[in-house]
Amino acid sequence: xxxxxLASLILMVIGVALVVWGxxxxxxxxxxxxxxxxGQKTDEVMMFYIAGAVSFVxxxxxxxxx
Numbered sequence: 001x002x003x004x005x006l007a008s009l010i011l012m013v014i015g016v017a018l019v020v021w022g023x024x025x026x027x028x029x030x031x032x033x034x035x036x037x038x039g040q041k042t043d044e045v046m047m048f049y050i051a052g053a054v055s056f057v058x059x060x061x062x063x064x065x066x
């Protein structure tokens with residue numbers, strides 16, 4: 001396994017971890033109240049979701065690149 005494949009796998013794992021962490025952050029009492037009042041997730045939770053998705057997609061693209 002080349003170093004680029006290893007880096008891509010690490011990026012994908014980090015991406016999944018950030019999404020899971022964001023989901024756990026969103027389950028807190030303050031975030032639930034904020035979502036109930038505004039109808040939106042907090043900025044912090046959204047940043048975890050976005051960063052996780054971007055990291056995963058970049059890792060996926062690097063993994064399947066020839």
